[in-house]
Amino acid sequence: MPSRPQDAPAELDAPAELDAPAGMDAPAELDQGRSRSARTGPEREQVSDVQRARLIAAMVEVVAERGAANASVAHVVARAGVSRRTFYELFEDREECFLAAFDAGIARAKRYVLSAHPFEARWAERIRHALAASLAFLDIEHGVGWLLVVGSLGAGPRALEQRRRVLVQIIAVVDEGRLEGKSAEGPPALIAEGLVGGVLSLIYARMLEGDPAPLTDLLPALMSMIVLPYLGQAAANRELARPAPPARHGRRTGVADPLRDLDMRLTYRTIRVLLAIDELDGQGSRPSNRQVADTADIRDQGQVSKLLTRLERLGLIENAAHSRVRGEQNAWRLTKQGAGVREVVSP
Numbered sequence: 601m602p603s604r605p606q607d608a609p610a611e612l613d614a615p616a617e618l619d620a621p622a623g624m625d626a627p628a629e630l631d632q633g634r635s636r637s638a639r640t641g642p643e644r645e646q647v648s649d650v651q652r653a654r655l656i657a658a659m660v661e662v663v664a665e666r667g668a669a670n671a672s673v674a675h676v677v678a679r680a681g682v683s684r685r686t687f688y689e690l691f692e693d694r695e696e697c698f699l700a701a702f703d704a705g706i707a708r709a710k711r712y713v714l715s716a717h718p719f720e721a722r723w724a725e726r727i728r729h730a731l732a733a734s735l736a737f738l739d740i741e742h743g744v745g746w747l748l749v750v751g752s753l754g755a756g757p758r759a760l761e762q763r764r765r766v767l768v769q770i771i772a773v774v775d776e777g778r779l780e781g782k783s784a785e786g787p788p789a790l791i792a793e794g795l796v797g798g799v800l801s802l803i804y805a806r807m808l809e810g811d812p813a814p815l816t817d818l819l820p821a822l823m824s825m826i827v828l829p830y831l832g833q834a835a836a837n838r839e840l841a842r843p844a845p846p847a848r849h850g851r852r853t854g855v856a857d858p859l860r861d862l863d864m865r866l867t868y869r870t871i872r873v874l875l876a877i878d879e880l881d882g883q884g885s886r887p888s889n890r891q892v893a894d895t896a897d898i899r900d901q902g903q904v905s906k907l908l909t910r911l912e913r914l915g916l917i918e919n920a921a922h923s924r925v926r927g928e929q930n931a932w933r934l935t936k937q938g939a940g941v942r943e944v945v946s947p
Contacts, residue, residue: 652690652700654680659701664743668698668755698747698755702762705744712737723780724831724839727773728823731799732845735815738803739847749804771796777830787829795826814847872896873907874942877917877932886920886931908932916941 658680662671691697713733738745778786828836876895880887893904916938920931
C-alpha cells in the first residue's frame, strides 16, 4: 500500500515541464505557492522519476530520427520538454542518458519476451518462442529496437559493453542446444556465439534497409539456422517449413510519452491515486472512491471524488460499475492511457 511519509504535504507542485498548457486553469488542489526546496524526499524522487522517464523516451525518439552520434542533449531536452538544468541533475552527460534508455529498453524487451514463456518446454521450442517474441517486439517497438540493435553500435564504448553483456546472456541460452544433440559433447561453444552474431547481423541489415516487411517473417529461416548444428538437417528443415507468426500491428517509432498531451498538472496526489487504483486492481478489486482514498491516504472524500472525476474525464481511469444507480459504489480501473502514465511514474 502506498504510504505518505510523516508530515508530507498534501500535494506536489508539478515541474514546469508538466504544467497545464498556457491558458488553462491550474487544478484547484495544486499548491502553487510552495517552492521546489520545500518538497519532501519521496515527492522529489517521484517528480525526478517522471522527468527521467520523459528524457529516456525522448532519447529513444531522437536516436531513431537522428542516430546515436547526432542525439545531442539539446535535441533530447527539446523533445522531452525538460530543461537542460534538469537533464544534468539526472544524468551526467548524453552517454549516461543513452545507457539509461538502453537499460530501460532491454528491461522492456525482457518483459515482453518472458510473458507466457514456455520454461518447461524443450530447448528448440523455448528458443523459437523467445526469438518470435523478440522479433515481434522489434516490429512493434521500432524506436526501442533501433536504439538497441542499431544505435548502440555508435553510442560509445560503454554502450558497446552494455550490448556485449546482453549478448553473453543470449549466447548462453543458445549454447544449451549442445545438450539436445545426439553427440555427447555437441558442437563447440563458439558455435552459439557465431549463431547469435549471425542472427543479429541479419536483423540489423533488415532494419538498416528500412524493409517494410515484418521481422517476424525471418523466424523460420533464423530458427532453421540455429537448430541445424545441434539437432541436424531434418530438424532444420522442419523449422524452415513452419509458418511465420502473423505480423503484430501497432508499430511505433518510439516510446510514446503518455504525459506529453496530458492536459493537467501531474501532482503527488494524482500519482498516488493512480498507483492506488493499480495496486487494488492487481489484487482483484475494482476500488470504490473510499478504497482509493484509504489506499492513497487521502482523508478528504470530497477532494478524492473531484480528482477521480477529473481523471475519468481525461481518460486515465474508467468506472467499471455496470450502472450509475444513485448510491451504488464506483468501481475504478486504469484505462490503457492511465496504465501508460502509471508505468512512467511507478517507482
